[in-house]
Amino acid sequence: MMGLKDIAIKMASIYQENRNVEAVLLAGSVSRGWEDKHSDIELNIFWSESPTDEDRMHPIQTIHGSVIDFHPFEEEEWAESYLTPENVKLEISSFLTSTAETWINDVVNEFDIDYGKQCMVSSIYYGQSLYGDPVIDSLKNKVQIYPDQLAEKMIEENLALWYRWNNRKALLDRKDWLMLYDLMGAVQKKLMGTLFGLNKLYIHHPSFKWIHKYSEIFTIKPKNMDERFSAIYLGDAHNSVQELELLIEEVFLLAEKHYPHLPFLNEYKEKMDFVRPENKV
Structure with missing residues (x-):
């Protein structure tokens, strides 16, 4: 055969x-x-x-x-x-x-x-x-040679996470699950894009097929990356949001460690710290 x-x-x-x-x-x-x-x-x-x-x-x-x-x-x-x-x-x-x-x-x-x-x-x-x-x-x-400038642009583009991520607590409180899981998937894709840049690897699939394989290939990555990315879709939504917050923080730290000269990192972190406030009226 x-x-x-x-x-x-x-x-x-x-x-x-x-x-x-x-x-x-x-x-x-x-x-x-x-x-x-x-x-x-x-x-x-x-x-x-x-x-x-x-x-x-x-x-x-x-x-x-x-x-x-x-x-x-x-x-x-x-x-x-x-x-x-x-x-x-x-x-x-x-x-x-x-x-x-x-x-x-x-x-x-x-x-x-x-x-x-x-x-x-x-x-x-x-x-x-x-x-x-x-x-x-x-x-x-x-x-054969993945340019540093491409890695930097991938990091700059994909670490800009705050536009929708700042609404995560509101979506949790409202139990707006479809929007929340759509958001978490989008954020994971952004983290993957950042990691491909950090590891100087060309994107192989727009939806990051074979994530288990690339979790092994990456040399720059969060600890227990594969298990943690998978668990986001398998556990309690509140725990999943908290885990994703930790993953974002760890990927930021990796970017700072390997590309400390990037001028936008401090600005990005400040914007990421903002969470949509609750109304007090």
């Missing part, structure tokens, strides 16, 4: 038959050895010129696959997903090679924190070349 990587290699051999395909990259969990029974195969296809719908459909038709989604060109990407006859799902993201080079420059040299661009950069950093080694190697060489 073929494994997911074997299927990916087979599909890459079909894509490379198109003369406009310059490279095929295996991305996602399969590229990192993290696949499980729920995993699909993620392939990034790099083109010398824009693929037609026929170009995109040909590999699917060749294996007698069934289309799940087939999106038009948007945000510099062509995306589709389909099932093989064996019921294995493939997620395809196609880009012009020139777009990949532009996005890499935006992130690595212009310090653009855009998560979509970082996700591509992350897939290039961790992904496995299935075709077009010279192209993939060239792209990989450009993303």
Whole structure:
């Protein structure tokens, strides 16, 4: 029985038959050895010129696959997903090679924190070349060094937590659970964004998939991070808010320890200390 990587290699051999395909990259969990029974195969296809719908459909038709989604060109990407006859799902993201080079420059040299661009950069950093080694190697060489300036922008953007977090006590008292848990999820994502910056790692997924894995990968992190992040959704809401307050404080301390020169940290801490007051009338 073929494994997911074997299927990916087979599909890459079909894509490379198109003369406009310059490279095929295996991305996602399969590229990192993290696949499980729920995993699909993620392939990034790099083109010398824009693929037609026929170009995109040909590999699917060749294996007698069934289309799940087939999106038009948007945000510099062509995306589709389909099932093989064996019921294995493939997620395809196609880009012009020139777009990949532009996005890499935006992130690595212009310090653009855009998560979509970082996700591509992350897939290039961790992904496995299935075709077009010279192209993939060239792209990989450009993303090897994570710039300090990008880390600083990630910290600045994500530690600005106070806008909604200051309302947490009111939401607790009102038992406004939907808003409260939405808020706690948003704050956790901000903390994750900060930690990715502190650890100088490109964002791999906009919703921070594989948090358990990254809790192991991070070298700069709160103590018992994985267990504490998970417990926020499993325990009493009051305890969860208190735990999240502690996590925020610890992440601030980590930012101060590793980037003490950042000018906005004191201002951020003062704003974080504010809690929406109760009316006295």
